[in-house]
Amino acid sequence: MNALEKMIRLGAKAARLLSQALVFFSLVTAIGCSFHKPSLIIQSTPRESVKAPLGKIAIVAAQSDPELHVRVPAKGPLQGIRDGATYGFQIGNDFSQDFLTKAIHTDLCRRAKRGCGEAQLVVLIEALAFRVAFPPLGGATGGLVGGLVAENKKVVERSDRAVQQALDRLKIQTHMRDSVLRVVAQESPYEASPVDRVGPLPSGHYDTFLQIRISDISLIGNERSVNPPLQILVGAKTVLMRGTDGTLIDERRFEQASEPRQFAEWGDHDAELFAKELEGLYLSLAEHIVDELLGYPQTTIQTADEILARNPEHVGARIGRGIAYVKLGEYESALEDLQRVRVKLHSCHLFHTVAGWLGG
Numbered sequence: 405m406n407a408l409e410k411m412i413r414l415g416a417k418a419a420r421l422l423s424q425a426l427v428f429f430s431l432v433t434a435i436g437c438s439f440h441k442p443s444l445i446i447q448s449t450p451r452e453s454v455k456a457p458l459g460k461i462a463i464v465a466a467q468s469d470p471e472l473h474v475r476v477p478a479k480g481p482l483q484g485i486r487d488g489a490t491y492g493f494q495i496g497n498d499f500s501q502d503f504l505t506k507a508i509h510t511d512l513c514r515r516a517k518r519g520c521g522e523a524q525l526v527v528l529i530e531a532l533a534f535r536v537a538f539p540p541l542g543g544a545t546g547g548l549v550g551g552l553v554a555e556n557k558k559v560v561e562r563s564d565r566a567v568q569q570a571l572d573r574l575k576i577q578t579h580m581r582d583s584v585l586r587v588v589a590q591e592s593p594y595e596a597s598p599v600d601r602v603g604p605l606p607s608g609h610y611d612t613f614l615q616i617r618i619s620d621i622s623l624i625g626n627e628r629s630v631n632p633p634l635q636i637l638v639g640a641k642t643v644l645m646r647g648t649d650g651t652l653i654d655e656r657r658f659e660q661a662s663e664p665r666q667f668a669e670w671g672d673h674d675a676e677l678f679a680k681e682l683e684g685l686y687l688s689l690a691e692h693i694v695d696e697l698l699g700y701p702q703t704t705i706q707t708a709d710e711i712l713a714r715n716p717e718h719v720g721a722r723i724g725r726g727i728a729y730v731k732l733g734e735y736e737s738a739l740e741d742l743q744r745v746r747v748k749l750h751s752c753h754l755f756h757t758v759a760g761w762l763g764g
Contacts, residue, residue: 453700454644454654457707459611461588461596461698462647465581466617470639472571473622476564477631477667478550480557484630488550489543491628496542500535507531550630555668563671567623570675574682580618580640583690591691592698593708593721607647614697615643619657621682623670633664636678638685642693658692660685701728719745 478484507527581598588596602613620639625632637659644654662681670678698704708725711718722741729738 451656451696453695454697455700455703456653457703458594458644458698459647460609461594461612461614462599462602462607462610463581463585463588463596464599464602464613464615465577466615467577468617470576470618471620473620473624474564474567475622475624475627475632475634475667477560477625477629477634478554479560481551481554483557484550484552484554485547486550488554488630489547491550491630492546493539493543495546495628496538496540499542500538504531504535553631555631555666559668559671563668563675566671566675567678570679570682571621574679576618576621577616579683580686580689581616583686584614584616584693587687587690587694588698589720590723591720591727592694592724593704593711593718594698594724602645602650605647605650610647612647612653613645613650615645616693617641623667623678625664631666634667634670635664636662636670636681636685638682638689640689640693642697644697654697656696658689658696660688660692695727699724699727699731701731704728 478487508531510527585596585598588594596614597610599610599613602615607613617640618638619641620637622637623634624637625634638661640658642654642656642658643652645652662685665677704724705728708718708721708728711721712725715721722745726738726741726745729735729741
């Protein structure tokens, strides 16, 4: 055997050992709860704000329930062993197939004129052996890891009931609409009111209708893990239309995700943390909706100017105009508006504090 063949065999052996170590590590981390908490990154694509003046806005909550999906982890060690073995077999199968494919398409003779045929055959045989052995090895490893990391069955079932009950008792669509109303009042110059439905048209009371619908709520995580960290993902759809004839002005989707936590943590104390986090996601969605649909700087400034001419103390108009100035880079004008609001809010807080003292 010449020096080239020895080097090729040694390299193939080293690659095989490294691949086995990587697969074992991948099985342990992927099938278990992982050593870190991966976050679901919501890529927010920059979108142009609505430019049209919107006037008086009617905000409509959807009547239909959102789609719900809860990723329930394995219930106890027995299910953990079964699920872990399944996931481990799948991971081993995918990894060994990729290894075999690379071996088939690797040409060891490309740079050598002779002495490489036997080494090519050795690499292919080892890749085939790897392909046969690793799926069952992955299944065995996965079953072991799954049984060790699986949550207690009673804890999972209790958490599942708590999360489902929290979703049932929360008035999801109404809560989302009210969050948008609150943000509109606090951070924009627009006047908005809740209504039950769009119409009849033409509307004599509203210039614009904004329909908001929470379309889906998911508690999601790694689908090949026995007890993965889970994130709440909330999706909302908005439709903006004219109050005169129902002409569509804008339609888009928004998404917001939480930090990941274990399922038992989400369901602890009657899913108190889950409900609180969901409310926070509603508010974040509301802020994004108001910013994109009602936050076009020039239109916001024009609307705020008209309102402040009639009522110089309108907080929403001042904050909305201040935010618009920031977007345009007019920081001195923004500072003037926002400082005035700060003084007003501080004065109101001081008044209520003193009144509380006197009342006490």
